[in-house]
Amino acid sequence: MVPTSLASLSDSPGTSPPAGPTAPPRLSLQVAPIATDTTTIRSLDWDRSRFDIEFGLRNGTTYNAFLVRGEKTALIDSSHLKFADTWLAALEQQIDPAAIDHLIVSHTEPDHSGLIGHLLERNPEIEIVASKVAIQFLENQLHRPFRSRAVKSGDSLELGTNPSSGTDHRLEFLSAPNLHWPDTIFSFDHGSGILYTCDAFGLHYCSEELFDSDPGAIAPDFRFYYDCLMGPNARSVLQALKRMEALPPIQTIAVGHGPLLRHHLDLWVGDYRDWSSGRSKGEAYTAVCYLSQYGFCDRISQAIARGIGKAEAQVQLVDLRASDAQELAALVGEASAVVVPTWPAEPEAELQASIGTLLAALQPGQWVACYDAYGGNDEPIDTVASQLRSLGQKQAFEPLRIRQVPLAEDYQRCEEAGTDLGQLLTRDRTIAAMKSLDGDLDKALGRLSGGLYVVTARQGEGESQRSGAMVASWVSQASFEPPGLTVAVARDRAIEALLQVGDRFVLNVLREDNHQQLLRHFLRRFPPGADRFAGVNTLDGVAAGGPVLGDALAYLGCRVAQRLEGPDHWIIYAVVEQGNVADTTATTAVHHRKVGNHY
Ligand SMILES: Cc1cc2nc3c(=O)[nH]c(=O)nc-3n(C[C@H](O)[C@H](O)[C@H](O)COP(=O)(O)O)c2cc1C
Known part of the structure; x- marks a missing residue:
């Protein structure tokens, strides 16, 4: 029997949403040499959720620390408090903490500085090297005396020559305020060519892959992290890039989160330059x-x-x-x-x-x-x-x-x-852009037509739930195997935040004979945070990713696989995982336009 309304589909078979994580979050450590006399201790936080705004892509994160041994030894950053037991043990396997001469604090955010108190207990003589602002913050945080050295752009710290490798290690500091904390410094090791940038150039991506060997895999997270944390400080990014240009060739950017950047440095640095230039005109x-x-x-x-x-x-x-x-x-x-x-x-x-x-x-x-x-x-x-x-x-x-x-x-x-x-x-600017199309071209473009759809998305449970919906007509099938489609989503759409790579959503296909009311509802201007589904007949639990509209003709449950960045829209390519039709005799609502500079 063909169901005539999607309301009767709630028990229909389909791919069920993946079970939510119930196991305790997984934490592990990775210790590896990354250059002469240089070792990283990476705290892998596999399940850190997207609850924090910047942890958008559900790939967990890492907190990376580094040991550099010249004649003297420096530790660059530490880890999150949740790694207290394992991280300190891993450090002790590398070196007696009492033998570390300097602790470089790139900035004082707790995910990198959470274990400074523990280090001071084991080594009260360690010298903390940081920006002046960071040292003030630490005085308020630690409530105990410590030795410190305030550094700014151009200052250096001589670690001296490592007796086994013969390599001389001199750390040069670069002030990088606002990236993304006001107290941030970068450190460049002239011995290894490594630039330590902590949050800048980072990404929340947890894997045992030490380096950026697969740029395609990490690019969406790199971009999302930039948009959340660095984009709002684009001018400061450009200043920092200028300071970086004065350094000898950089071999590696050792970030505080995610894989270290070594194989595609031009790509990552070029992205930061392009994105930041665009934002600070x-x-x-x-x-x-x-x-x-x-x-x-x-x-x-x-x-x-x-x-x-x-x-x-x-x-x-x-x-x-x-x-x-x-x-x-x-x-x-x-x-x-x-x-x-x-x-x-x-x-x-x-x-x-x-x-x-x-x-x-x-x-x-x-x-x-x-x-x-x-x-x-x-x-x-x-x-x-x-x-x-x-x-x-x-x-x-x-x-x-x-x-x-x-x-x-x-x-x-x-x-x-x-x-x-x-x-x-x-x-x-938006109004001017809409008026700027050439008349004939505009009319010709207006002859492109599409169906009418409502994209719905819902994520998280209970208190951490977020949801959204939007009317879309720029939708097209884009692959047979696996079945896939694209939706063009304007960059400033509210729902855009819920359409990151890996996210699920539902494409509701509207009926020719019954779509006006749904259009009217979803095209209203909603205040920030409004529940867009209030008063709408929705079916939950039918499709993974979002509510199915009871009055829709069909639904497709989709998972975002890729995002292509266009000038004013994201082209979201999604794999279709499930779907059903309410009435095979009905037709899809079609949107005919007169001009191409509006939907
Ligand atoms: C017929 C029609 C089709 C539309 N198609 C799209 C679309 O494909 N992509 C898009 O980003 N916005 C599209 N829009 C605009 C949005 O649906 C709508 O303005 C939006 O929900 C309001 O923005 P907000 O959700 O960010 O508040 C369309 C609007 C109309 C009237």
Whole structure:
């Protein structure tokens, strides 16, 4: 019997979604030589989930540390606290921790610096080498005295000549503020040609493959990581690239996350240059302010910044704790939009001064918006919102209220609010682009037609659930074996975040005789984080990846296999894993257009 409505398909056989992970997360260690006198200790975190905004592609992550032995020995970074037992044991197999002379702290984020306290217990004399800001952060974090040396661009540390290899190791430092923490430094070993960059050039990808031997496999994660963490600091990326150009030839970029970059350096560095140049073309930008090491500010600001970037608008992250007054006043005063977190009700004197500078630098014509830092003892968000608008500024989006430790849906809401703001700033450009097509070409292009579909996606369970939906007509079958299709998804679509490589979604095929209501519903302008399925007849559990619309003619359960980056759309190629038709006598709704510069 042919079912006439997808509502009757809920028990139909199909490929069931893979069972969710129930086993405890897998953690392992990898120790390997990577160059003369140089060993890496990589902490492999196979299951670190995508709950954190930047862990987008479900491939886990790694935290990489390095031992460099000249006459003296330096350890570059450590690991996450969760590796305390195994990582320290692995280190001890390599060297007595008391014999390490220097600990280079590339930046103080806990996933790389979580074991510094443990190291100091074993070696209270170790000298911590870091940027001045990082040393201040560590003083607040460690609550114990330690020997330190503050370094900046151009400074060097002589490790001397390794007695067995005869290689001289001199570490030269490069300041790389904002990549992605304000306190970041890179270290270049003149003996091995390795540049240690910690977060910069990294990617969240867990495998035992030490190097970038298969660039295709890691490229989507490399791009996603850039978009989340580095893109909002594109100007700082370009500054760091300039500093790198002055170094002797770099043999390897030893990143803090993922495989080390050795075989395709030109590709990775070229990508950073192209992407960052594209994002910092002296246009209007949004200053997204945050407070390093306060509540969930760092992550929330990144989600907002990623959203703004999706709309092709410029963004600059500004740390209210680390920026000096002059820099802060300029970044805020020259911005077209300013986004601000709630700050502690009783800030320390320096922060109090920065907040004063920020408020004084705001300009009447700017867009402003605020978000909860969720730091525990914050100034109420409405107070912050009204201070931001005291000169009659326009509110870019409703205050983002976060009433609990941020969940996946909060990050999604922040990203969508960021995109709305980005679209406000790029509106004129978008309208101009739509008008710019040549008339005849435009009409000819308009003769391309497609079906009408609704793409739906839902990920995660319970509190960490995220979902989305969009109307699509730029859909085409793209392969027979395996069955595959493409959907062109505009870069600033809310649902784009749920269509990363490996993600599942459902393509709902609309019926010619019954599609107007669904179109009207899904084409509404939804506020950030809105439930797009409220009031719609959906069937859950039919297809992996998203709800099936009860009134659709057919559904296809798809898994994203590749993403091709077009100028204004991502071409998502997906393998179709399951599907069914409700009514084989009905036809697909078709979208006929007059012109090619609209859908
Ligand atoms: C007939 C029609 C077809 C569309 N097809 C596509 C499409 O193929 N790809 C796309 O990115 N957007 C397409 N859109 C636009 C989006 O469906 C819609 O504007 C979007 O859901 C709103 O953006 P948001 O989801 O990011 O809020 C289409 C819109 C219409 C009216």
